[in-house]
Amino acid sequence: MDPGAGLTAQAITMRAARYAAPGAASEVISLIETDAPTPGTGEILVRVAAVGLNPVDVKIRAAGHDFGSIRYSDRPGWDVAGTVVGVGPDATGWSEGAAVFALARFPDAAHTLADLVAVPVADVAAAPRAWSLAQAGAAPLAALTARQALDAAGVGADSDARVLVLGGAGGVGHLAVQLAAARGAHVIATASPEKQPLVASWGAVDVIDYRDGDALAAIAPVDAVIVTVSDGLPPRGAIREGTAVVTITGYSAEQEAELGDWGAAPIRRILVAANGAHLAEIAALADAGRITVHLDAAYDLSDLAAAQERVETGRVTGKVVVLVEPQD
Structure with missing residues (x-):
């Protein structure tokens, strides 16, 4: 050929x-x-x-x-x-x-x-x-998912929101950390200890071992949670009245009800959409040295x-x- x-x-x-x-x-x-x-x-x-x-x-x-x-x-x-x-x-x-x-x-x-x-x-x-x-x-799929999840959570440009990314070292997670930081958010992320330095280098202010129950319980309330893993709920203390929870993996009806009881806004599960204009914005951030x-x-x-x-x-x-x- x-x-x-x-x-x-x-x-x-x-x-x-x-x-x-x-x-x-x-x-x-x-x-x-x-x-x-x-x-x-x-x-x-x-x-x-x-x-x-x-x-x-x-x-x-x-x-x-x-x-x-x-x-x-x-x-x-x-x-x-x-x-x-x-x-x-x-x-x-x-x-x-x-x-x-x-x-x-x-x-x-x-x-x-x-x-x-x-x-x-x-x-x-x-x-x-x-x-x-x-x-x-x-x-493309991971970056668009991260961008569209932040949009769904109401984390816009020039944001001062506190954003928790569950799974900050994964495909979607590592881009969600960077895109949230590029929008001005205070980013908290979970990751295994060996991956924490990388996640911090991508813009997470706090990186927490996802297996450390005490550290997770100590997370103060956040404005938005981006869920990129399928291994449980965000920590109770991170949820306040109106916290936006956006998941790419989904929750059971029982889990959604529990989050609602904690005060979270209605849970949103997103499916990524192809979008060349969104990719152009991501490319501009890449060329500005904001994401990798x-x-x-x-x-x-x-x-x-x-x-x-x-x-x-x-x-x-x-x-x-x-x-x-x-x-x-």
Whole structure:
């Protein structure tokens, strides 16, 4: 495959990841040869450099069916960063050679774990100049989730809110810490002791061991809680009347009722939405040196099964990324 000028006018094949069936990563993931896509109206064709992996990727592969509104496909991938190599009709504002990143089509199937992918321009932003394409490819779903969670919690620009991030070292959590700090918030985060220096370097004023019950109980009331982990409620003392609690994992009805009894505002569970304009804002913060993406591990496309197994450990710091095109 040699993507380049005239790509949209010629029939070529490419590599793409495929799931043979639901099941373990090592048993069902393979690479196939398939026809390259052609960008449709309002779409660009991207030569893929890097694709981030997220918990939803491994969960939907193992299950082999839709997760609510999230569409299952045997051709995986939503995150992407790479270079524009083709422009469809009405895809204004983009030209070949531009470095871009996107959360493509989510929650519909996008097929980004491939050499080439067609992406709607509404989902795309120019990749941050301050980041490698590996970082840009790792970021979109997690960064957009963090940004949209803060919006849902009412933590806006120039905020002086006290924000508690549960899971401050994870994919969404480490970006939520940074984005909240960039908005002026006083950030408190939970993390294991070995990860606490990193979380502090990302802007958390206080970093607390998530296993230290006494330290958790001592957290003073906060204005907002961003829940990125699925291992319990925020500490009782952090909740005051009207505290906003936003979760990306969900609570049971009993847990929501308990939080309500403590005075929390109605719990909001969010599902990330693809949004190129939001990504452009994130890129501007990256280029201003306000946020970064921590890469836990990088794998070649041929090692996708190992990459997904790393995500499944639940011990990832920052993000796991799959490199489709060799990086400089």
